Amino acid sequence: MKKALCLFNAYVQQEGPKYTYERMKEEFAKLGVVLEWKTNSEILSYLDQNGSFCGLDLSAYAFCLYLDKDKYISYLLEKRGLRLFNSAESIRLCDDKMLTYLFLANHGIRMPKSVTAPLNYSHQFDPTFLKNVEKELSFPFVAKENYGSLGNGVYLIQNESELISFEKKFQNEAHLYQEFIESSYGFDYRLILVGGKFVTGYRRHNLNGDFRSNIAQGGIGEKVEIPESYQKFAEKIALLLHLDYCGVDLLTGKDGEPVLCEVNSNAFMAGSEKTTGVNVAKAYAEHILQSL
DSSP states (O other), X not given: OXXXXXXXXXXXXXXXXXXXXXXXXXXXXXXXXXXXXXXXXXXXXXXXXXXXXXXXXXXXXXXXXXXXXXXXXXXXXXXXXXXXXXXXXXXXXXXXXXXXXXXXXXXTOOOOOEEEOOOOXXXXXXXXXXXXXXXHSOSSEEEEESSXXXXXXXXXXXXHHHHHHHHHHHTTSOEEEEEOOGGGTTEEEEEEEEXXXXXXXXXXXXXXXXXXXXXXXXXXEEOOOOOHHHHHHHHHXXXXXXXXXXXXXXXXXXXXXXXXXXXXXXXXXXXXXXXXXXXXXXXXXXXXXXXX
């Protein structure tokens, strides 16, 4: 039987990755592959004095199911010859929200107007940028930390006072400001894609009056028919980002058109499988083996 590595972050304790591991382990076993769980603290990879890639022996692993966002470890593992699903570059582009939008720009992908905040390495505060933000975006608008998941680090800015408060709090962190798609208040669509192809999807909506639809923020999943236009839109995004597996979150524009919210390269499988009844793990496991 083949042996494969499943890599997690040693410092993040979440049920989502554990569920994905157990389901993928189950489906890989049916296909003759043993999936072994390890953390990024256990896989020693490094550069020696000559700049050569070194570390623990990886020759026993046919590939790596990478369920982390540690870009340094992912690049090191690839440089050492291990095939990652998803790739290090795809994970890097999806982990930073602004990088995702920048990469997809000029490809006909509808997205909210997005303004990146200038990086600030000091404790000083310059209100000039905020004046420019107010000229481009009408209140309310969305503020996002570039790094974050599960709806964390996403805020709805209602007025100038909240804008100044947010900027002062996060001025030393990468963040952006974005047009608020009011027509999609409290709901969106999560589409799951494998190998650039739509597999399943569902509608998420918040029961607590929050503008965010994430299940971690009080949203629930509902099985619905995903419009073909949304499927094709998400497939284009997944192919552009060279993603083997992903969750594409789509908002609904004022005319019903799909609008990109975010792309998650490590979308949890529990929500999609339990909500839709589709065997996502089986589709992903088969795709991986066909790709090798």
